[in-house]
Amino acid sequence: MSKHQHHKKRHYTLHYLLILTHRWIGFSIAIFVLLLSITGIMLNHTQELSLPEHKINNSYILSWYGIKMPSHQSYHQIKKSMIVQLGERIYFNDNLLVKTTALIKGVIELNEIVVLITDKHLYLLTYDGELIEKLSSESGLPTPIEGITKHLMPNGDHQIFLQAKSNWYTSSDDFISWKKTTIPKEIQQITTHKYGPDSHILKHYQKIYLGDSFSVERFILDLHSGRILTKLGVYFMDIVAFFMIILTLSGSYIWVKRTFR
Amino acid sequence: MSPANDNDINSLTKIYSEFTMPFFLPTLLFLIPLNVFATSGVYQTNHDFLNDVFNSHPPKPKVLWITKNIKQLATKILGNRPKQLRVRYWGNKNQTAWILEEIGKEKLITFGIVIEKHKIKSYKVLSFKESRGWEIVQPFYTDQFNNVSLLENLTLDKSIDGISGATLSVRASKKMAQLALLFNKYAK
Numbered sequence: 001m002s003k004h005q006h007h008k009k010r011h012y013t014l015h016y017l018l019i020l021t022h023r024w025i026g027f028s029i030a031i032f033v034l035l036l037s038i039t040g041i042m043l044n045h046t047q048e049l050s051l052p053e054h055k056i057n058n059s060y061i062l063s064w065y066g067i068k069m070p071s072h073q074s075y076h077q078i079k080k081s082m083i084v085q086l087g088e089r090i091y092f093n094d095n096l097l098v099k100t101t102a103l104i105k106g107v108i109e110l111n112e113i114v115v116l117i118t119d120k121h122l123y124l125l126t127y128d129g130e131l132i133e134k135l136s137s138e139s140g141l142p143t144p145i146e147g148i149t150k151h152l153m154p155n156g157d158h159q160i161f162l163q164a165k166s167n168w169y170t171s172s173d174d175f176i177s178w179k180k181t182t183i184p185k186e187i188q189q190i191t192t193h194k195y196g197p198d199s200h201i202l203k204h205y206q207k208i209y210l211g212d213s214f215s216v217e218r219f220i221l222d223l224h225s226g227r228i229l230t231k232l233g234v235y236f237m238d239i240v241a242f243f244m245i246i247l248t249l250s251g252s253y254i255w256v257k258r259t260f261r
Numbered sequence: 262m263s264p265a266n267d268n269d270i271n272s273l274t275k276i277y278s279e280f281t282m283p284f285f286l287p288t289l290l291f292l293i294p295l296n297v298f299a300t301s302g303v304y305q306t307n308h309d310f311l312n313d314v315f316n317s318h319p320p321k322p323k324v325l326w327i328t329k330n331i332k333q334l335a336t337k338i339l340g341n342r343p344k345q346l347r348v349r350y351w352g353n354k355n356q357t358a359w360i361l362e363e364i365g366k367e368k369l370i371t372f373g374i375v376i377e378k379h380k381i382k383s384y385k386v387l388s389f390k391e392s393r394g395w396e397i398v399q400p401f402y403t404d405q406f407n408n409v410s411l412l413e414n415l416t417l418d419k420s421i422d423g424i425s426g427a428t429l430s431v432r433a434s435k436k437m438a439q440l441a442l443l444f445n446k447y448a449k
Contacts, residue, residue: 132346138307138360139322139349176322176349 015257022250025243032240039224043217051217057210064228067213069206076107077195078114081127083107086209090116092129094208106148107193110158115175117162119144124175133175140177142169151187161187303388304398307360310373310387311351314358322349325444338415338439339363350448356382357448359441363433365391370433374441380410381438394430402434411442 042049056062070087077083084091085104091097102118109115113132114125120143124132135141142164153159161183162169169178197205222228226237311319324347327335335343351358356377362369368390375382384406386398396402402424409419417438423431 126346130346131344133324133349134345174324176324 015254018250018253022247022254025247025250029240029243029247032237033244036224036237036240039220042220043224046217046220051220052215054216055211056214056216056219057207059210061219062210062214065214067210069209072103073205074104075195075197075201075205076104076193078107078109078193079127081114081129082195082201083114083116083193084205086205089209089212091205091208092125095129096212097125097129097131098123098134105145108148108150108160110150110160115148115160117145117148119146121145122162122175135175142167142178149183149187151183302390305373305385305387307371307373307387310360310385311358314373314375314383315351319358320351320353322351323449324349325448328447331443331447334415334443335440338436338443340436348444350444352448357445359444360387361437361441363437365389365394365430365433367391370397370430372434372437372441374406374438376441376445379442379445380408381406381442383407384438386434389430391430394424394427396424396427397430397434402431406434406438409438409442411439411446415439415443417442 042051046052062068072085072087074085075082081093082091083097083104088099088101089096090100090104097116100118100121102120104116104118106117107114109127112127114127116123116125120136122135122141122145124135126132133139137143142162145162145164146166147163149161149163150158151161159170161181162171162178167180168183170181171178219228226233226235226240229236305313325331326347327343327345332343349360356375359374359376360371361374362371364370370389370391371387373383373385373387375384384403386403389395389398402422405419405421409417409421412418417435421431421435421438
């Protein structure tokens with residue numbers, strides 16, 4: 001074979017290999033390119049599609065992410081309202097009131113106000129669950145709080161007593177300030193309004209909790225980046241991206257060769 | 262000029278290790294804690310802030326109830342409904358001190374604002390927990406709020422220069438200034 005024929009054969013083989021590579025890579029990653037394109041378009045319009053507001057409810061996806069009902073759950077009933085703590089979330093009826101690592105230590109109602117305590121905070125709420133004020137040690141609240149109780153005074157009014165630092169405290173000015181007091185042993189009982197929920201309520205709050213945990217935006221982002229399959233998924237998407245680069249380069253080369261042959 | 266020889270290099274090394282390093286290392290170590298402190302944390306407790314404002318004799322706090330009218334105006338400033346139905350303040354008709362909190366990007370920033378004759382007398386960041394944007398703690402930023410008042414359209418009567426990279430913290434600080442001035446109008 002002459003030198004010219006040898007070069008022509010090599011050139012033909014390289015070209016043919018490139019076409020084959022381009023074809024097979026294109027075929028192999030087609031579905032992933034489709035996925036990246038669709039999720040990319042969705043993420044470009046995340047606000048218009050309200051992706052952060054929509055939550056994932058699918059049990060398979062939630063269990064894949066390890067999202068399940070927390071072990072700590074407490075249910076309290078005040079009149080017709082429910083105050084429920086599920087892990088770090090405290091709900092007033094169906095509305096998320098606060099996220100906190102602290103546990104509810106007591107719930108009491110007084111003069112159309114609901115008082116909810118954790119060890120560091122006291123929440124004053126309306127019967128509709130609107131927050132009136134959140135008190136802490138910075139606002140003069142004695143902490144750590146141990147409990148709360150209510151007692152009918154001789155004047156016919158109910159008075160709230162807060163147990164903190166092994167002392168009892170009361171407030172006579174709408175919870176603005178607190179002063180130490182003594183109360184008889186017989187009324188030193190902590191009030192929690194704890195409630196043993198039936199299966200209907202359990203299911204209801206399970207739906208609320210799980211439905212609140214995980215946005216569609218997060219899911220789309222993880223699909224797009226490959227993070228849905230943890231680090232391996234990310235590396236896999238990196239490989240797909242690398243193949244897309246090869247596809248672009250090989251495609252450009254093939255086109256140039258064909259056009260300027 | 263002859264090229265450096267081993268003796269020259271040794272002399273330079275000696276100068277560097279004996280004179281420069283003793284000053285350099287402690288300076289670096291001193292600066293590191295300051296830098297960490299400057300980024301996030303509690304700069305002044307509410308208690309100390311009030312003591313500063315009222316010469317160690319802060320008055321008993323009062324409460325301002327967020328009525329429907331105030332709620333509407335506060336919503337315009339915040340872009341969302343106020344989180345609480347009542348707000349504490351200290352002082353009287355002439356001078357009031359407000360401690361307000363707002364989220365910057367993800368964490369709460371606590372602001373201490375003193376208002377006299379409907380103008381901001383002093384403005385401080387009491388605590389800052391975000392990972393960036395801490396520059397708003399510095400006097401070069403907070404001093405801009407001195408003598409600022411609220412216009413009828415609920416904006417500040419003076420432009421506040423922002424800080425690059427601290428957009429959300431700056432936004433929160435402006436909102437709290439507007440809110441404090443609004444609340445002050447209704448305080449008794």
